[in-house]
Amino acid sequence: MKLNRLPQTINIFTRTTKGKRREGNDIRDRNRNLLVTPLEEKAITALSSASIPWDHGAAMKCLIDLAGWKQLHQPFQARAQKRFRQVRAAITSMVNGSKKTTGTDILNYSPRYRSTITGRISEKGGNIQATWAGFRRAVLSGFMVENGGDLYNYDIVKSQCTNISVSTGFKPLQAFLKIKNSTHAQRLRTDEGTFKRLLYGTIFNGGKVQTAPAQDQFKVEQARDHGIYTIRVRKANPTGRSRKRTIHIRLHRPCSVLGSGSLTLTGTKNLAEDNADGPRRVRPLRGALPLGIHTCTGTKRLFCIKTSVDGKNVLRNLGMMPVPTPSSYADPDKQRKLNDLRVQISRKMRKADWHLFCHGLGMYFLPVTGALDILYEKIMAGAEIQKSGRNSGRSFIKNLLGRTLYLDIHPRTGKPFTPHTRKKTALAFDVQGKEAAIIHSITVRGKKYRFEPLLNLHDGLITRGPIPQACIDEVIEDLGIPFELIPKPL
Structure with missing residues (x-):
């Protein structure tokens, strides 16, 4: 199926009389050398006009729960500290951006967005977009009270995997996607969350299977078997050649209000x-x-x-x-008991044949890695050479949104690409570009189909009012990408 190209990019920067660069409008890119497409500009304008009531009292309660202030002997969530930092930064940014108070605990804020390399748009400061579903459910309860619950959360079903399947037509991947995640997790003898981390880690690592999520899950289970619920895993010497993973275990410590x-x-x-x-x-x-x-x-x-x-x-x-x-x-x-337990778990880790396990994962995810290889070949076959301008002679590719990625230097680090980093960057650039094109195309049709887009969630959208099927059908026809957009609970 041939995908329709969106309009060419435009430069949002203009020149002053003194030759200094200034911004042509309020849309600011993360990288000043990048270009913003007209579709991104329209989507940012539509989303920035929204005024979202949120419950900062519920947000505070959510923050306290995340920090691990729980009763003794309750299991401690290993990701709680990372989420705590995300939520703390989000609430701080939202409070600073709030304009007026509509109630005792209800504040209003208008989201501000910036464009990224792949064409996705991200909220400045993270805010609700950077947090997880539990926080969104807590803080947007105020919106539901103020507006009678007329709030809808839409999500693209398996957006990355579906885009890869449509682009390649790889039948083994299509059969792989028909199986439920719970069934995959059962076959791999792990939980559903670990399976999803393995799957998406494989996709965004250029088809190279990562065993770190499975190893971390093994360590957590071993620690919990001995009554230890707080576990932290890190790499020893992450900047050197050694990639040996070490384990740090602490006893679960109860909270106390001081x-x-x-x-x-x-x-x-x-x-x-x-x-x-x-x-x-x-x-x-x-x-x-x-x-x-x-x-x-x-x-x-x-x-x-x-x-x-x-x-x-x-x-x-x-x-x-x-x-x-x-x-x-x-x-x-x-x-002494803790040290003995660390040694015991480390010995079990060494006895486990992780090379064999990695080989088994590679065989299991072969439909995914095979489709990624096909997609990468198609992407590189469409590479072009810049014929004029300051980038003359450089090879580049474009995604569906119209964004440009040069294939010699990484746009963020400024370092030359290795073959593997080029592959995973090009794959993410293509897949996320299609995902962004779908969400932006739905966003700009809000007035036409009488719904108000409120929040961009990268692979989903929170709206005031339902998105009619006619809007989805129009986007599918315009982009040439079949997808399924379903409403989900907040």
């Missing part, structure tokens, strides 16, 4: 006199009423969450102060 309510911290305060771990001293916090001062599970830091008197700048003054390790966790017997 301060609350009307306590005003104007200087160094001696808190938690009745705490079993003894008193702790924190840095002075000025001009704020703390909602609570808590100890985060699994870390040696103390998080102070507080709000200003007007209740608007919720997270602008959120701080992290180091907390001394309690003496009870320096018990030699406990440390």
Whole structure:
């Protein structure tokens, strides 16, 4: 099936009389050497005009839950700290961008977008787009209250895999995609989340299967079998040649509320006199009423969450102060048991034949890697040579959105491509470009089909009002890419 090309790109930058570069409009690209397509410009304009009410009280509660403040013996989520940082940055950006208050806990903010290399558009500051579904569900509850629940969350079904399947027509991949993710996970003897990480890691790594998600899952299971719920995995010497993975295990540490309510911290305060771990001293916090001062599970830091008197700048003054390790966790017997457990898990990891496991994964994902090889050959066959201008003589490719990728230098790092990095960059450039073209094409048709696009989610869209099937059919006919857009719960 032949894909229709979208219009050529336009330069959003103009020249002043003094020869200095200035911006032609409010749309700013991440890389100033890149071009923004007309479709991206229209999509950003349509989304930037939206005003979204969000519940900052629910966002704060979500942040506290993510930080690991849970009861003793509850399993600790390994990804909670990463999500905590994402949510903290998102709330801070949303508070700074909010214009007015529509209720006690409801703020209004207008999303601001920037274009990326592949043609996707991303919210500045991350905001709701950079977080996960649980946070979106929490903060957009205010929107549902204000608007009677007229909120729809649309998602492209298996967008990357479907685009690869349509572009290549590879029948083994089509059969692979018909199998449910739960069935794949059962066959690989893992959970569904690990299978999805393996699948998409293979796609965006240029067809090279990664065993890291499976190894991490193995370590987590081994630790939980011994009653340890907090686990962190990192690479030893990540900048050198060694790629040996090491394991760091901590005991699950319960949370404790050290301060609350009307306590005003104007200087160094001696808190938690009745705490079993003894008193702790924190840095002075000025001009704020703390909602609570808590100890985060699994870390040696103390998080102070507080709000200003007007209740608007919720997270602008959120701080992290180091907390001394309690003496009870320096018990030699406990440390000796932990060290023995680390050695035991490391021995099990060495006995496991990960090379054989990697070979098995490579055979299982052969339909995916085979389709990626075919797609890469098609992409490189369409490469062109720049004939004029400052990039004369450089080979480049274009994706469906009209974006340009030069094949000699990486656009972000500025370093020459290796064969593998060129392959995975070109594949992501093509697949994400098609995904962005679909979402942007739906976004710009909002007025025509009487729905309001609110948030771009890369492979989905949150709207006010339903998207009619006629709009989807028109986009399919215009782009020549069959896809399925389904509504999902927030």
